[in-house]
């Protein structure tokens with residue numbers, strides 16, 4: 001597969017798969033097996049010593065999961081990827097891959113609600129401090145960096161502000177300080193709209209539950225290792241100093257430039273257990289086969305819906321990076337390809353009551369707290385996805401009582417606009 005540099009649309013249906021030589025089936029088989037046989041005592045010992053690659057147990061590796069991982073690494077232009085049980089576990093395992101008690105990471109205020117709560121509560125309870133900058137600008141992030149900072153964490157098209165961080169100065173600042181950049185690229189749709197690693201970021205993370213799966217049928221996550229960062233033992237002992245978890249091996253030596261992914265797998269997945277089911281990886285692979293087609297349709301539909309809402313007299317404002325009036329339009333034009341994303345927010349006139357009434361009147365658009373489905377989904381973030389935030393935190397994240405978030409699906413756009421127009425009356 002690697003002789004010609006295949007384009008995205010080809011990689012999304014083929015990368016990572018070798019046709020099974022026994023069955024010769026075209027689909028990736030579901031290897032629904034918990035454990036794997038060892039050829040002999042030495043073979044088993046070598047696997048456990050990490051001196052030979054191979055399957056031991058599905059909590060660590062699985063052949064179906066591996067095809068999905070290789071495909072995601074190809075689509076995100078990384079050197080390796082690790083599939084996880086959910087997007088939450090992908091974020092969690094990425095942070096704890098490099099941070100211990102007393103360490104910190106610096107992030108922007110524009111985060112997915114679940115990530116915000118993990119950062120503000122769970123990681124804090126574990127002794128990992130998350131420092132929230134006033135904005136996603138490089139200078140605001142830099143102000144919070146100190147000697148114990150291990151990463152800058154950003155969300156691409158952060159939920160729900162849909163900010164596009166200016167990656168170039170942020171990556172320059174982080175690397176100047178010897179710190180890596182982690183990007184939750186869920187809204188970058190499997191790398192089709194945006195590839196953080198191409199812009200110098202070090203790790204791309206996804207909730208595969210969203211556009212990668214694409215049909216609302218399975219939870220999953222993935223961590224893609226860019227393979228360029230120099231993990232030093234002083235700054236990153238978990239990757240570059242002897243690990244007590246594996247009788248003193250140094251992950252950077254065992255896994256080379258894929259040390260970040262390697263440790264997520266043999267330490268994170270092995271010890272925490274947030275591994276995906278092979279069946280779910282099969283569904284992710286099915287989703288990936290059409291991801292560029294769905295992305296194009298979702299983005300085209302979202303832009304048309306955003307333009308309709310912007311013109312409507314009952315709508316106070318629309319937030320979509322594809323609209324020329326968006327504060328992020330210029331950065332979106334610089335960094336995004338193939339569209340401006342599948343999700344928008346809008347504020348209706350008449351406050352909370354008007355927002356609630358609108359949701360109640362929709363017939364086609366489903367009232368659901370998720371995104372990235374083939375079906376259009378709407379939710380009221382202040383009372384649901386971002387309800388764990390205080391009113392001040394909600395305001396900082398751009399969550400208002402009259403705000404609605406719409407994840408635009410692949411339906412006929414005239415039907416979507418009809419549904420909104422009727423409900424807005």
Ligand SMILES: *Cc1c(COP(=O)(O)O)cnc(C)c1O
Pocket residue numbers: 086087088089091112114115155159184186187207208209210219220221371
């Ligand atoms: C949904 C989501 C997550 C969490 O992923 P799950 O698969 O639901 O665990 C993390 N980040 C972003 C941006 C998301 O949209």
